[in-house]
Amino acid sequence: MSSCCTAGFQWDGKPVGKETKLANLDTYVSGENKDAAVLIVHDVFGWTLTNVRLLADHYASEAGVTVYVPDFFGGEIVTPDMMENPDETKRLDIGAFMGRHSKDIRGPEIFACAKALKQELGFKKVGAIGFCYGGWAVFRLGAKGKPSCETDRSRSTYKRSADELEGNNLVDCISMAHPSGLEKSEIDNVSVPVQICAPEIDPIFTPELKEHANKVIPELKVEYDYQYFPGLVHGFATRGEVNNPTQKNGLERAKNAAVYWFRQHLSS
Template structure:
């Protein structure tokens, strides 16, 4: 993994949701639809980052859903100041963080949250950013019956087996420059997912880099246009597969 997992830009805005609990986990909750829900598995900055909460608010309003961002990182919070402080980013040991929150450790809580949400809603979608990408692909696995569609933006730590086991409509939001969703892995997705008999959308973002959809610079036109297009693509996906309309 790379430094672009731990750098980026803080967004201005005030989230409008509340804090609740899902499967015993502290959770940011926004929206009021009683039939449709979206689960977000955040990047390493977790459930408290304003950027993630603002995105959740957009999904809640524009995709007409109740949206959840649980704390899947056992209370560990990376302060948003690291986004724009190169020295703090340099000092942060990303691989040690990944070791503390690897798939075997965090997977059970992610599945537990998805199961509780599924028990309450008729339609459930999931979206994972960066580190959260592998998690939502696992939730979307054949036979799990936990979610109705999945989206991921610049996913990290994806195994090919998680890709070929997909069982629900899948959207990938892919920047041109991504050290985790490599050109080889992009090709694998685009060759193998269409063989699975599920709807598939590959959204390509030229000139953009890993992390843009959650930590892009809103003062840079290319990045601002990209993060808005990524948000709109996810909203359209959720509208289609959670409500049956675009």
């Protein structure tokens, strides 16, 4: 993660969902479909950010799914004021933050939530979408295949934990926008339909990672939708400026792309 992960703008609006629990985590939920669900793995601003809750409401209404946004930061809140206040941003020690919320620490919680959706709540189909911090997580949720999670590519070194191995077949599709922390080996192991919303300017989802995804994923024989957003930057899909026509068009296009993706793969 870098400073671009905390840049952006807050959106106006009043979320219409409610707060509940999922796998013992505080969770925002929107929608009433009992057969299809979407798990959102949030960005650095967490589960309380109005922007992500409004997106959840849109997915629920427009894709006809029930959307869950759990708290994957153990109650820690990064205040939205950091988006537009550089002085506030400097107060966040990103390295320490990532230490508290590393893949090893939060990965099991993310898998527990996906497992709860299918095995406890009984959803027939489940999708997952990750933004920034959540990008790596949805790729791990969508990884199936060899028990060691190694492919025949020598460059792949990622091995899945026991929790993740237990989580096979928990999601039916994934979507992701401007990821942070995503590794090539996690891309190599995806085996469910995958959608990527990629801004042109992104120091974290680099041209090298984009090229890798576009080379490797088609070889994996899964449905693949790569959406490119010229002129836009890391964070646009969750923190774009609604008063800027270019950014507004981009964030709406990303939302519409995800809605279509979920309709296509989660409808009965």
